[in-house]
Structure formats: structure tokens, C-alpha cells
Amino acid sequence: MAKKTPEINASSTADIAFLLLAFFLATTTMNVDSGLYRRLPPYQPENTEAPKYAKRNILQVLVNRNNQLAINGELADVSTLKDRTIEFVLNPNNSEDLPQKEVKMIDLLGPVEVSKGIVSLQSDKGTSYEMYIAVQDQLTAAYNELRNRKANEKFGKNFDDLTEEQMEAIRKAVPMSVSEAEPKNIGGKK
Amino acid sequence: MAKFKKDGKRETPAISTASLPDIVFMLLFFFMVSTTMREVALMVANAMPQASETVKLEKKSLVSNIYVGKPNPQYQGAYGTEPRIQLNDRFATLEELSAFVASERESRKEEDRNSITNNLKVDRNVTMGIVTDIKQELRKANSLRVNYGSTKKPH
Numbered sequence: 001m002a003k004k005t006p007e008i009n010a011s012s013t014a015d016i017a018f019l020l021l022a023f024f025l026a027t028t029t030m031n032v033d034s035g036l037y038r039r040l041p042p043y044q045p046e047n048t049e050a051p052k053y054a055k056r057n058i059l060q061v062l063v064n065r066n067n068q069l070a071i072n073g074e075l076a077d078v079s080t081l082k083d084r085t086i087e088f089v090l091n092p093n094n095s096e097d098l099p100q101k102e103v104k105m106i107d108l109l110g111p112v113e114v115s116k117g118i119v120s121l122q123s124d125k126g127t128s129y130e131m132y133i134a135v136q137d138q139l140t141a142a143y144n145e146l147r148n149r150k151a152n153e154k155f156g157k158n159f160d161d162l163t164e165e166q167m168e169a170i171r172k173a174v175p176m177s178v179s180e181a182e183p184k185n186i187g188g189k190k
Numbered sequence: 191m192a193k194f195k196k197d198g199k200r201e202t203p204a205i206s207t208a209s210l211p212d213i214v215f216m217l218l219f220f221f222m223v224s225t226t227m228r229e230v231a232l233m234v235a236n237a238m239p240q241a242s243e244t245v246k247l248e249k250k251s252l253v254s255n256i257y258v259g260k261p262n263p264q265y266q267g268a269y270g271t272e273p274r275i276q277l278n279d280r281f282a283t284l285e286e287l288s289a290f291v292a293s294e295r296e297s298r299k300e301e302d303r304n305s306i307t308n309n310l311k312v313d314r315n316v317t318m319g320i321v322t323d324i325k326q327e328l329r330k331a332n333s334l335r336v337n338y339g340s341t342k343k344p345h
Contacts, residue, residue, distance in 0.1 A: 034246045035247065036244060040336055129314055134241070144243055
């Protein structure tokens with residue numbers, strides 16, 4: 001009779017398979033979409049008149065086809081936009097040129113001064129999307145910081161750590177009022 | 191070595207675990223095969239811009255993707271090099287966008303229809319003209335939730 005080869009111990013292959021399984025479970029991250037969330041205004045028929053606002057309540061942000069940025073008519077760098085927006089919304093010295101504030105009653109917060117300021121963003125058809133996102137990013141950063149400050153002042157916590165109701169209250173106290181003007185075609189380039 | 195020798199004649203034989211890896215592998219393959227990530231094949235260039243204040247999109251089932259960018263080289267013969275819109279697996283024109291929004295709405299449950307977010311995955315080299323046109327179309331179609339797709343900027 002031929003000599004029998006001893007059976008190989010297979011009990012550890014299970015461990016190897018489990019190890020593989022665990023490795024793939026841990027490493028496969030499904031790529032989650034991220035971005036800047038916005039709500040578009042409802043569609044307005046062409047001939048409706050735009051509502052009028054006092055000049056001091058508007059921060060005019062223009063981006064032209066050469067990707068240059070102008071804040072209230074003056075050329076500026078994108079990196080300054082965040083601070084300009086924060087200053088604009090807060091109006092710390094109650095200056096005559098910066099937006100008015102309105103005292104509103106908000107649940108959980110009581111009477112709060114809410115800025116009437118609106119950021120008016122106008123881009124050209126020739127503006128690059130990258131520049132547009134950079135501007136939107138700066139504006140978002142400004143409002144996020146304002147909300148964070150408000151949250152710290154009222155609740156002593158960062159905005160992200162608040163409960164849903166508290167977040168809603170802060171959102172009302174610091175509304176993100178970025179208005180995008182109806183598109184214009186200044187540069188003539190598509 | 192006789193010292194260690196047991197006179198175990200009555201010992202129950204160990205249960206063979208040789209089939210365990212087969213079971214685990216079967217599980218592994220089952221999950222690998224059944225989890226299909228429904229992702230369309232990209233036909234346009236899609237290098238998204240970077241931003242630092244991005245938020246993650248929750249609820250993937252409520253997201254409908256709109257890709258915009260320069261067609262990939264193999265489509266440039268037929269579609270040119272100007273930025274185009276890609277919906278699902280084909281190129282689309284602006285006029286088709288409202289039909290797309292309607293069909294996306296149709297395919298969701300009734301209670302979810304108003305919470306669809308349009309994920310604009312736009313290439314960073316695209317100019318705003320086409321993006322503004324898309325936004326106008328979305329406004330006309332009354333689908334107002336928009337996400338400007340961008341990747342997180344490393345600090």
C-alpha cells in the first residue's frame with residue numbers, strides 16, 4: 001500500500017478569508033458626493049421687476065469674464081471676500097454705509113438683531129466655474145463663521161454640535177442671503 | 191515521546207472546518223456581485239473644483255446627477271470640444287433637461303419628489319454660461335435644490 005500523505009490542516013484558511021473580508025470591508029469607502037448646497041430662487045417670468053433694496057443693504061459682488069472679482073465696484077482678491085462679507089453682515093459699528101438690522105423674535109433665542117444685508121452675486125457667461133466656486137466657497141465660509149459665532153454666543157457650542165431646533169434658530173438669526181442676479185451676457189462669449 | 195501519547199480511543203473526532211473558508215468566500219463573492227454601484231460611465235471631462243466648505247450629500251437615493259464638461263476624446267468627433275451636458279448615459283441638450291427632471295421625479299416615491307437634489311458635477315474648466323443656463327432650466331422645472339459638486343480642499 002502506498003504511503004498516505006498527511007492531510008494539510010485547513011482550519012486557518014478560514015481566518016485568512018475573514019481577514020480578507022475585513023480588510024475589504026474597512027478599505028472600500030464608497031465615494032460620497034460632496035459640494036456646496038444651494039437653493040435656487042423660484043423661476044420669475046422675464047418682465048417681473050426686481051425688488052428694490054437700499055444701497056447700504058447690498059454687497060455687490062461681480063465676477064467678470066477674466067475671473068476678476070469686484071466688491072462694491074472695486075477690484076479685490078477672492079481671499080478678502082470672506083472678511084468683507086463678515087464685516088458687511090455684522091456691521092459692528094452700526095455704520096451708515098453698512099446694512100440695517102432688524103430685531104426679530106426667534107424661538108429659543110429671544111429677540112435677536114438680524115442683518116438685512118444681501119449679497120448680490122453676479123457672474124458673467126465667460127467666468128470660469130472654478131472661480132465661481134471659489135467665490136461661493138468664500139461666501140459659504142463667511143456665513144458658516146457667522147453662524148458659528150452666533151451659536152457660541154447663544155449656546156456656547158459650535159454650530160455643528162447643536163440640535164436640529166437650535167440650528168434652525170441660528171439659521172433664522174443669520175440667514176444666508178446670497179442673491180444671484182439674473183444672468184447677463186456682457187462678454188459675449190458663451 | 192511516548193510520554194505525551196494519549197490512549198484516547200474514545201475521543202470524538204474534531205469537526206472538519208475545511209469547508210468554512212468556502213462558506214466565507216461564498217459570502218464574499220455574493221456581496222461583491224450583488225452590490226453594484228450604479229454609476230454611469232463618464233463621457234465628459236469631470237475634474238471638479240475644490241472648495242473648503244463642502245458638505246456631504248446625504249441620502250444618495252435623492253440625488254440626481256448632471257454632468258457637464260468637455261466631451262472625452264472618443265466623442266469629440268461627433269460632439270465637438272465645447273462643454274456638453276451628460277444625463278445618465280448620453281449627451282443631452284438644454285431642452286431635454288426639463289424632461290430629465292420630470293423623469294427623475296417620476297422615478298422617486300411620491301413623498302420624496304420635492305426633496306430631490308440636483309448634483310451639478312461640473313468640470314472646473316467650464317465657463318459659467320452653460321451652468322447659468324442649466325440653473326435657469328432647473329428653475330423653470332421648479333427643481334430648486336442644487337449642489338455644486340466640489341471636492342474637499344485639503345488644509
